[in-house]
Amino acid sequence: MRGLMRSSILRRLVLVVITIVEGGLVSATLVRYAPGFGADEQQLDARLSSGSIQAIKNANADERNIVRFYVASICRTFRGDLGMSRSLNRPVRQLLQERAAVTAAVAGKGLALAWLSAILVVFATWFFRAPPLRMSITLFSGTLLCLPAGVLALLAIILNQPGYLVIALIVYPKVHQYLSNLVEATRPMPHIITARATGTSEPRIFFWHLVPVIKREVLALAGVSIGIAISAAIPVEALCGIPGIGQLAWQSALGRDLPLLNNVAMLVIACVVLANSGADLLGEERRQPA
Amino acid sequence: MKRIRVAAATVACALVLMSVAGSLLPRFDYSRQDREHINSGPTSGHWLGTDDLGRDRFARLLHGTRISILLAPAAAAVSMLLAFGIGAVPGFVGGIAERAAKTAIDLVLSIPWLFLLLMVRATLPLNTSPAASVTITFLVLGLLGWAAPARILLARAQSMRQAEFIMLARSTGVTSLRLLWKHVMPNLRPVLLAQFWVSVPVFILSEANLSILGLGVAEPLPSLGSLLRELETVLSLRADIWRFAPLVMLVLMVSTLQIAVSEQEVFS
């Protein structure tokens, strides 16, 4: 049993690494061939001589062959060198080290708050089946889904609230919608009806009879929500001035900074893939035959 | 509580009809600039006032709603279909297909598609009409927005693979295709519906965000998303109440439609 688990984990790890490398190559290729690569606003500076403008155009000559760039980049990564950011003139490794913890904190807190709220709300609607409550919750979730991230960020700043609250407000309605539908779908299940008929309390039904049935989907949702939180971090950090990976990702995207963007992309891919793989693993463990 | 669902459906239909029919009336011209009355409040001539170019807000709301409420659900439907095909089917089949689907989903979830969208913009002629541009934008959103629900559908389909009713159906000789359609699909409906209701407003907002790449609606065509983005200026937050009409419209439409077509009698 332990051997099976170990080999399953090892197999997943190998898949994770392959996925990260593949994803990095796809990301780098997209950046390289997207319009604007190699274009710098300095080229519009009328003070620059022809030689200087040509030098600016040639600044990323070593990135033009994307395969060569990517292979060199991977080899450097094994030596701990993540390259140099062209737009910020600083080592990429230093930039990521400074900012990763900030994003982890903001996204992590936001995610935790979103999930906690969603679970509480779903439990409340399971327990109290009053139509006004459900309608209010639907309206509230709907309103949050319809508000642009920029408005939420601005509101947070006006009300002096932390950035992770904005991420929570972005993630919550999506998590709630799925959770709510999954939970309601179990209501007519025979074992739920039976449990209720035998007088089992609602909290017990919820945690002992309902949650195990949808555990796999909930874990998958948890993995996916990490990706949603990281995506939400980009506009939130950019708008709220939080010096995290999200802000870095946005700046590097605007500057077509390939070394920086490639590493940020691989970091994001790693987080998402690890989260989803972890969710799969947790979901599968309990599925071993009793 | 069927009455609540009927009432919600009526409100939703009324809003859709109002936006579609109203936008066809010549009285509601969304592009005419009344440069003497910019950012003005509601008047008899402009029921919701004018925007920062003197254009009638009500007319732009009608046109924007029509565009968004027709295209966003279509894009959401596309993403649902893809999520089912790439998530649920491999999840049910298992094996290599399932592993390949998981890898594809993880990649699509995490790759910066911003640059693909830039390429899409680069391949479109600059003189693409605003209507064509916004249609293409929603199509692209639908083609890219399937990954998150696919993950959840895959998990759900995986758990159903070993379910008793599936094993019973298989043992009676039901084909895989019929199994998927008749037995698996109904059980996936909660997730598919959740995906749909999340996707509609998300796509509407995403379309507006894509204007930074040159996609989305182009001037002078409005969309709900572009109207909602106007709320981002702090001036709007100083609560001229009519500026929030697009938000109210979208929330009403999404909420009433959701209540009207809810899967269970959840309000009973």
Add this chain to the structure above:
Amino acid sequence: MNRRSLSLLLGLVLVALLNTAVCLDELRFYLRSEPKTFNPLTVADDASETIRYLTGGVLLRLNRDTQKLEPELATAWQVSKDGKTITFVLRHDIYFSDGTPFTSQDVKYTMDQLMNPELHSPTGDSFRSGSGKVECTLLAPDKVAIHFPSPVAGLDRLFDQVAIVSAQSSKKEMAALGPYYVSDYKPGSYVYLRKNPNYWKRDASGRQLPYIDALKLEIQSNRDIELMKFSRGEIHLINTLDADYFDRLATSSPAMVHDAGPSLDSEQMWFNQVSTAPIPAYKLQWFTSRNFRRAISSAINRADLCKVVYNGHARPAMGPVSPANKFWFNSHLQPVRFDQQAALQLLQQDGFQLSAGKLRDRDGHAVELSIITNAGNRARERMAAMVQQDLRALGITVNVVTLDFPSLIQRITQDFNYEAVLLGLVNVELDPNEQMNVWLSSSDTHQWNPKQETPATPWEAEIDRLMRAQASAMDDIARKKSFDRVQEIVAEQVPFIYLVNKNALTGISPSLENAKPVALRPQTYWNIEHLKLTVERASNGK
């Protein structure tokens, strides 16, 4: 006094000292982007330019108010008659922020670094008038002569941008001669500047300048947030205020906003005239027609642009030079009249016909074109929408496409895959020599048709000749005559359709004394040494 009382007294004194030490005057405002460099010689972006202005010591300073050149680290200077040599007499007893003495050696070192062709510095390139090396002669520890291979027009004014770097200091470019030095930098968050303890300037009463102890420059690109923080008093300055926000603040706090009149900046449009551009040949024919360009120019209502987009805080532009540039502006230029009938007549001269609400050229092609501009600039997006409406009256269909900046730059500098573009021009310098590369037909930044081997039109050849003439003339009157003629040719041929000159709008907290906002950059803190924070200070913005 017993030991206990003495300890108590010492403790109180210590606490008071600590409080005083912590209680700094701190001026706060926002940088709109991350500074790319702290090396003053390689500055190319706004944020880095701000840091350079606040920390850099220069030999000569252009007074942003009077627009006159004033001595700074140099007490006197002389430009030779042939315009190739400038000699500086330097101040004595000046030290960098780390205590290193300032001498002529530092000037030589700075110029050697600046003129290094590998540096590719906009500041350095401004000095390049011809091939050959720039030589510095150290005439004395306080006297230096700099020799250029060819005459440099407006030579002395260029030194306003050259921050002197220490040749000896171990801190290199971080050792500052200006009023402040960089004390702390948190990437993505803020740059913290502290008063230079060795700054040489004193006020009339002999007190060392600057008055303000520290500057906290937070990095924030969102203008809504900037406005909000300013309204709350959490920041003290907004160096460039949008017109909508200006009026909003003016309603609630009129004392906080200032309109210094026209700035040096302009907004303009141009058509793609590159012969190899991937656009239909018939469209290229339209864009290369003077009548077409003049017609479009006449059909645009500039007064409406000023009124609607800038709420009256702008004026219709007449040419490449803003009226704020008092000496170089050609006051004889006539404003472009908004006249759509005249526009139609010009088009008809070229064979265009308006029928059934659509304008068609002589071959029957419907006139439809696209205007690209950069996304995220709401003022430009609105202007493009207004131009779209104005041209619709002529039967012209305009498609407005907003693109992210790198994509736009690629189209206008590399692919030339565009038809018309609406962008702004930020002029830092008054001297038209800074625009040399815009007007020379062979240059990369000759936007509508760059890098011509030979001038494509006689008028571009004439402009080439006139710009070279003004660059080699030493007499300002002769230079002005040449450049006035350039402005007239531009008004006749309309390679750029100049739309508006925006006003310099700023926000200044009432707690800031001695602020005198001007039209030239940096509008609000150009006299940073003399700014004072009044009683409402020493809090940390909470």
